[in-house]
Amino acid sequence: MEYRPAISLLGQPYFTDSVQWNEDDQLAICLQNGIHIMTPVFVDLRSEEDAHNHVGLNELRKGKPNAPSIMTEKETKISGPNSCALALLVQNIPIQPSIVISETYRHARWSPTGLSKLNGCVLAVITTYHQVTLYSTTKLGEYLDTCFDITPLIKEHVLGSKDKFSTSDELDHFHTLCCGWSSLIIPDLFVQKPALIALGNKSGEITIWSYHSDLGAQFCTSFRPHQSFVNSVEWTQWRVNGNRYTAYIISTCADGTSALTSVELETKVDHDTGETTIQSVIATIKKTWFESDSSYISLLSVWNDLKNGGNVIKTVLCKNARVQIGSIIIDDDDDIVDNWSEYYLEHSTMGLTGVNWSVDGSQVYLYTYDCQNISLYVDDNAKYTYNSKLSAKTNERLLNKMNQQWLIDQDKMDRETQATTNAVVPKTWSVEDSATGLFSAVLFTLRPELDMHFFPRNKLDIIYLGFIAHRERQDPNTIQEVSHTTEKYIKDPAIFYTLPIQAILYEILQYIIDEDESDGMIKWLDGVDNIMSQGHYKESTDSLAKKVFCDDRASAARILLRVQFNLQNYELAEDAIRKLSKVCRKAKSFLNQQFAATVLDYIYSLSDDRLQKLDEDDAVIILLLCDRILTQEEPIPFALEQIQTTCKRLQSYLPQVSQELEKEVEIATLLLDGQDPQETLPGREKCPGCQELVIVEKDRLGVCPSMHIWGCCNMTRRVLTSSRLRTCILCGEKSLIPGESSGLSELILQECQKCILCGSSLL
Incomplete structure (x- = not known):
């Protein structure tokens, strides 16, 4: 992506730091005249298709x-x-x-993933008329629609029972200037996971609201850490102690002050409905800095690792040409020790336009308006050391990107106009790192060096979005590093529920794929394949959903299928194509068998009283699950053993299909012994059109002897006869909607709220 020309946009940002990369690999570029949503896509350099999906907001708030x-x-x-x-x-x-x-667009900030109806990110947008609106997508790749308008709730909070503003103080409380999202509040993987949004206003007050797509926005608390306009708000991660959560807000004010505030809350979960209630929200102002320094703070950036047991918060604030670097240490008793250092920008008087941290927080990367990078090592006491080698390398990459764009513009102007191309000076508006720091998105302009110039007038409004890569392509150390990163995420049970897997996967793929070289891609695929292949079936008493979606082998298989789907328009090298096809066939077969074996194990663990209630529909589901394993090209031993175990126990509870269950056991035994049963399994369900038995072909189509063809539910393998279905938003697999009965079919459908193949949300 770093080799492609920059993307041209019309307009200028209201502030610097106007680009943000979310956890679903989407970029929001907040310009005064519009908000642009960019999603990188995988197309090779020879393709004529765009390497990004470019959309905006469906409803532009004007008036x-x-x-x-x-x-x-x-x-x-x-x-x-x-x-x-x-x-x-x-x-x-x-x-x-x-x-x-x-009215123009002032500020836009992404939420963590999981808050929208599609379990994606929500974009909070603030205009210069102080409207606060939340946007989310209803279909992948399409424009964002309004999902919630917080403005009326803010008005109600300020006015109470009144219907008009009567004082300037009331207006100041209403006028929202900035916002910041907390990370997700996660009481359990399988219940609602809300987040908090902090809104700063002109009075110096910050209000906190909870949000989830099912519940909307709800007021939690407010506090006033400042005496003037709040111009930035940043959250730390949550510290969790049982059902008690603690995070910290660092805020800045137009009068030059900065404040640290703790936010504590408790959660209450209704496991029957999955609803999470946030209660007892308490905000406590802990510390205020720079009360005697009125220099305006133009940029704030925070790094922390509190969710993993860390106790250090590192922060950078920009005051004109001075950069304040802080380290805040919080012990278990909530006592605070802070240290500060100053760094003076030698070659820029315009301050910083972007600040990014390394993943481990050991380095901070500062970007100035004058297109300069300063990379610093920062320890836990806020002491810094200049990294001259990395700074020089990053500066070279920045200038190369801007020179590339200048040459493209010059060539275009020579061909299309008679205008003379003058020398230009690059100016950086914003720089945002991707999830693991392999790439940066750079928002920049190319301004003429002379006051008198001959560019067409509309060229003055052009701003560019380009990308730079921070590692050399096909570097063995980086390939090994991204493989370790992938393994770490795959082995996390929450991978498809709370982690930014989309952004991580996209970033890794953007680095390792190549039209000509295949070594990096093959090494990475081998690593994921190894995770899928190793280990044995783990018996546990977890819920069915946790057994299906929180198994690291299944997670590796789902990652492989996502890779295949994302690279369908990318022309890989021949070796990489063959390798990807091979491991993805294996992954799909594994997922089908792992799902069926997991459900059979769950059925086996049911109580005698529950098994006594099994009926004919349940028997069909059980036989379809067994057939799902037996019809695979390479049945997996643990799945075959599960057929033996479950079917033997169920024979006494389902005498009407006892012979069919015995036959399933016999075939499984032959396959375990390495023999070919050479027998075609019969159909299990009657065709809705002719009442003959339907045989499932290729795991997705049901065909009867009369050649009636039906789609099959991705989970139960039942014939799809209704248009009321759930569809995977990524791979398009369809499944039935849970009904009201208490049968096995409804149990499976209710427990599995994600696609069993790729792990994406169902719509």
Whole structure:
């Protein structure tokens, strides 16, 4: 992606630091005239297709908001809708900036993944009219729609029972300037996982709201760490102690101060409905800095590792040409020790436009408006050391990217216009690292060096989004590093529930794929294949969902299928294509067998009373699960052994299919002994069209002797006769919607709320 030309956009950001990469590998670029959502896609350099999906917001909020108006209906009719300033003067209230400027986009921040209806990220957008709106996508690759408008709730919080603003202080409390999302609150993998959003306003107050797609936004608490405009808010990760959660907010103010505030809460979970309730939210201001230094703070960045037991929060604040580097150590008793160092920008007076941290927090990467990178080692006491080698290398990559774009623009201008191309000066507006730091997205402009120039006028509004890579391609050490990263995520049980797997996988693939070289791709595939192949079936008393989705071998198989789906438009080297096809066939077979064996094991563990209630429909499900294993090209021993164990126990509870169960055991035994049964399994379910038995072909189609063809449920293998289905948002596999009965079919469908093949959400 670093070799491609930068993406041209029209407009300018309201602030620096206007690019953010979310946990679903989407980029939000907040410009004054619009918000652009970019998603990198995998196409090779020879392809004519775009290497990114470019969308925006479906509903652009324009027009004066209802909330700030203090005019009566009569005054509005006389003066018109745009005369709020006159009304404010009549009321002896100072004119607010939002009244006299046109509405533009001021601020946009992504939530953690898992909050939208598709279990993706939600984008919080704040306009210069102080509207706060949440957006999310309803279908992958499409424009974002409004999912919740917080503005009326903020108005209600400020006014209470009143319906009009009467003082400037009330307006200041209403006027939201910035926001920041907490990480997910995770009481359990299989219940609602909400997050908090902090909104800073002109009065110096910060309000905290909880949000989940099922519950909407709900007010939690408010506190006032500042005396003037709050201009940035950042959260740390959560410290968890039972059902008690603690995180910290670092905020900055227009008067130059910064504050540290702790946020504590408790959760209550209803496991029957899956609803998570947030209660007892307490915000406590712990410390305030720079009260005697009124220099404006233009940028704030925070690193921490509290969720993994760490106790250090590292922070960077930019005050013009001074960079404040802080280290805040919080012990188990919530006592705070802070250390600060100053770094002076030698070659820039415009301050920083981007700050990124290494994954382990040992280094910080500073980017100035004048296109300079400063890389520093930072210890736990805020002492820093300049990394000259890395700084020089990153600066070279930045300038190469901008020179590449200048040459492209010059060539285009020579061909299309008679204008003379002058020398340009690159200016950096924002730099954002990807999840593991392999790539950076750079938002920059190329400004003419001379005051007098001959560019077409609209060229002045062009801003570019480009990408740089921080590692050399096909570097053996980096290949090994990304393989270790992949293994770490695969072996985490929460991989498909709380981790940014989409962003991690996309980033790794963007690095290892190559049209000509295949060594890196093959080594990485071998590593994932090894995880899928090793180990034995683990018996446990976990829920069915946890058994299906939290097995590291199955997670490795799902990663492989995701890779195949994502690279379907990418032309790999021949060796890599063959390797990918081979491991993906193996992965799909493994997942089908692992799912069937896991459900059979779950059925085997049911109580005698529950097994006594099994009926004919349940018997069909059990036989279909067994057939799912026996019809694979290479049945796995643990799955065959599970058929033997489960079918032998169920024979006494299902006498009507005792012979069929015995036959399944016989075939499984032959396969375990290395023999070929040479026998075709019969159909298990009647065709809705002709009542003959339907045989499942290729794991997804049901065909009867009359050649009626039916789709089959991805989970139960039942024939699909209804249009009310669940569809995987990534691979498109279909499954039935759970019904009201208590049979095995409904149990499986209720427990499995994700695609059993790729682990994506179901719509």
